[in-house]
Amino acid sequence: MDRLTIRRPDDWHLHLRDGAVLAAVLPESSRDFARAIVMPNLAPPVLTAADARAYRGRVMAALPEGSEFEPLMTLYLTEGTDPDDVAAGHAEGLVTAVKLYPAGATTNSASGVRDMDKALPALERMAEIGLPLCVHGEVTAPEVDIFDREAVFLETVLDPLRRRVPGLRVVLEHVTTAEGVSYVRSNDGVGATITAHHLVLNRNHILAGGIRPHYYCLPVAKREKHRRALVEAATSGDGDFFLGTDSAPHVDAAKETSCGCAGCFTAPVAMPLLAHVFEEAGALDRLEAFASSNGAAYYGLPRNDGALTLEKSPLDAPPKIVTGDGPVTVFDPGFTIAWRVAP
Numbered sequence: 445m446d447r448l449t450i451r452r453p454d455d456w457h458l459h460l461r462d463g464a465v466l467a468a469v470l471p472e473s474s475r476d477f478a479r480a481i482v483m484p485n486l487a488p489p490v491l492t493a494a495d496a497r498a499y500r501g502r503v504m505a506a507l508p509e510g511s512e513f514e515p516l517m518t519l520y521l522t523e524g525t526d527p528d529d530v531a532a533g534h535a536e537g538l539v540t541a542v543k544l545y546p547a548g549a550t551t552n553s554a555s556g557v558r559d560m561d562k563a564l565p566a567l568e569r570m571a572e573i574g575l576p577l578c579v580h581g582e583v584t585a586p587e588v589d590i591f592d593r594e595a596v597f598l599e600t601v602l603d604p605l606r607r608r609v610p611g612l613r614v615v616l617e618h619v620t621t622a623e624g625v626s627y628v629r630s631n632d633g634v635g636a637t638i639t640a641h642h643l644v645l646n647r648n649h650i651l652a653g654g655i656r657p658h659y660y661c662l663p664v665a666k667r668e669k670h671r672r673a674l675v676e677a678a679t680s681g682d683g684d685f686f687l688g689t690d691s692a693p694h695v696d697a698a699k700e701t702s703c704g705c706a707g708c709f710t711a712p713v714a715m716p717l718l719a720h721v722f723e724e725a726g727a728l729d730r731l732e733a734f735a736s737s738n739g740a741a742y743y744g745l746p747r748n749d750g751a752l753t754l755e756k757s758p759l760d761a762p763p764k765i766v767t768g769d770g771p772v773t774v775f776d777p778g779f780t781i782a783w784r785v786a787p
């Protein structure tokens with residue numbers, strides 16, 4: 445097969461940032477994707493429906509002329525999140541999900557949750573109204589090894605939380621482990637996003653033969669057996685797994701330094717890279733389910749009408765994009781991506 449037309453895909457986990465970076469990165473997502481769940485970890489974070497409304501306005505204003513891209517907004521859960529504000533934001537169609545960042549887990553997560561009890565009123569309301577909780581599934585305790593943080597989170601945070609708030613719908617964001625995959629498979633109401641980069645990276649790619657800051661993201665890529673479990677889940681057709689690129693731009697100056705930021709900027713190459721991975725797995729016929737159907741079904745949203753055509757032709761992606769704050773390196777998997785989006 446050298447041409448594949450699928451229903452227009454959605455990105456169920458995306459960082460668009462703000463200001464000059466937003467303006468530069470947004471067209472890279474709006475070109476291929478119809479909708480995206482927009483993460484709220486700005487500095488300061490998107491805490492209230494009013495914040496989300498204002499941020500949505502800035503995203504809409506930054507869209508290329510004529511684009512029909514739809515940003516789906518999220519709120520950043522804190523210990524002070526007001527259940528009424530969340531419910532009102534959801535009722536008006538503004539808020540599609542709420543995001544849990546354990547405090548200190550990742551970029552701009554300092555205002556995240558330390559004591560889950562304090563977030564219970566908001567979580568209970570979300571369960572009542574069917575509003576999904578997107579979780580950054582890592583514990584932050586310094587004694588927990590960074591490669592174990594996801595597996596420990598499932599056992600010590602997510603499972604107890606789901607028992608305390610029955611009916612809460614949860615998306616385990618950017619799942620990176622075989623344990624995460626099997627947790628999703630064995631628990632109803634739990635879905636997971638999978639990134640494109642976690643389908644091609646294991647921890648050797650980051651660390652062996654030199655340190656590669658542009659492969660560093662959180663949760664950090666794990667052993668090869670975990671990467672394989674992710675490929676198996678993504679290409680299985682199982683409706684609980686869907687695309688969330690977690691495209692997370694940082695300017696090069698913030699990545700290529702003694703203490704670099706976490707995040708891979710994959711938006712410009714995400715769909716071609718997925719086609720490459722799905723073809724290698726003999727599962728091109730399941731790419732549409734993963735990128736265009738499963739997520740919409742999980743969120744109870746209609747599927748997109750439009751289409752996206754991919755063609756087998758080596759991708760010639762730009763190494764960097766220019767932003768008003770400096771260059772941002774585009775994710776390069778280290779091999780030639782065999783597919784591109786048809787012009």
Ligand code: NCD
Binds near residue numbers: 661690706707
């Ligand atoms: C994200 C970012 O930079 O905002 N970074 C990342 O490594 N994925 C935050 C996140 O999703 O963890």
Ligand code: ZN
Binds near residue numbers: 457459483690692
């Ligand atoms: Zn993210």
